[in-house]
Amino acid sequence: MQQEVDLESYQPKVLEIVQAGAPVLCEVAAPVDRVLIRTDRIQHLIKDMQSTMYAAPGIGLAAPQVGVSLRIIVFYLPSARDASGIGVPLTVLINPEIDRIGDELAVDWEGCLSVAGKRGKVARHEMIRYRGFDETGNLVSRDAVGWHARLVQHECDHLDGVLYPALMKEEDELLDVEVWRALQEKQ
Numbered sequence: 001m002q003q004e005v006d007l008e009s010y011q012p013k014v015l016e017i018v019q020a021g022a023p024v025l026c027e028v029a030a031p032v033d034r035v036l037i038r039t040d041r042i043q044h045l046i047k048d049m050q051s052t053m054y055a056a057p058g059i060g061l062a063a064p065q066v067g068v069s070l071r072i073i074v075f076y077l078p079s080a081r082d083a084s085g086i087g088v089p090l091t092v093l094i095n096p097e098i099d100r101i102g103d104e105l106a107v108d109w110e111g112c113l114s115v116a117g118k119r120g121k122v123a124r125h126e127m128i129r130y131r132g133f134d135e136t137g138n139l140v141s142r143d144a145v146g147w148h149a150r151l152v153q154h155e156c157d158h159l160d161g162v163l164y165p166a167l168m169k170e171e172d173e174l175l176d177v178e179v180w181r182a183l184q185e186k187q
């Protein structure tokens with residue numbers, strides 16, 4: 001017997017977050033066919049990714065981090081981390097694409113739920129324009145600066161098998177989060 005699709009009653013799961021060293025984090029993830037976005041499989045995956053991100057807690061998560069090699073990311077930016085003070089609401093991007101605008105780079109500390117307990121300095125483009133499908137299959141297109149831009153670049157890197165330590169300069173150390181925190185407090 002065929003079951004009715006009832007997303008409202010779906011209880012999202014908190015999935016295990018895959019750690020650096022796992023092959024799935026090194027793969028180029030596959031695009032999602034737009035006609036499949038509204039299927040149970042993809043809708044449930046998106047809900048599970050969101051609950052996993054919040055439970056971690058984190059502000060961004062890519063599907064490979066839960067062991068699924070598909071081009072899907074979820075993220076939000078708290079207002080306190082947004083240069084505009086507004087923040088970015090919970091966003092789903094499927095098959096995201098990024099255009100980097102200008103040459104300006106910004107260096108800041110990043111962490112990653114798949115590189116647990118570490119922080120490292122990474123240079124990223126300060127301004128980008130990105131687009132992708134949302135969870136309903138509609139096209140989303142936004143300009144982003146600062147942390148918003150950093151976050152989207154970080155999550156999209158996961159879809160190409162790149163973790164942020166690979167982007168760090170040789171002279172910059174990957175710090176334990178406790179060491180990093182002590183350093184921040186001194187400044």
Ligand code: NI
Pocket residue numbers: 111112113114154155158
């Ligand atoms: Ni990450």
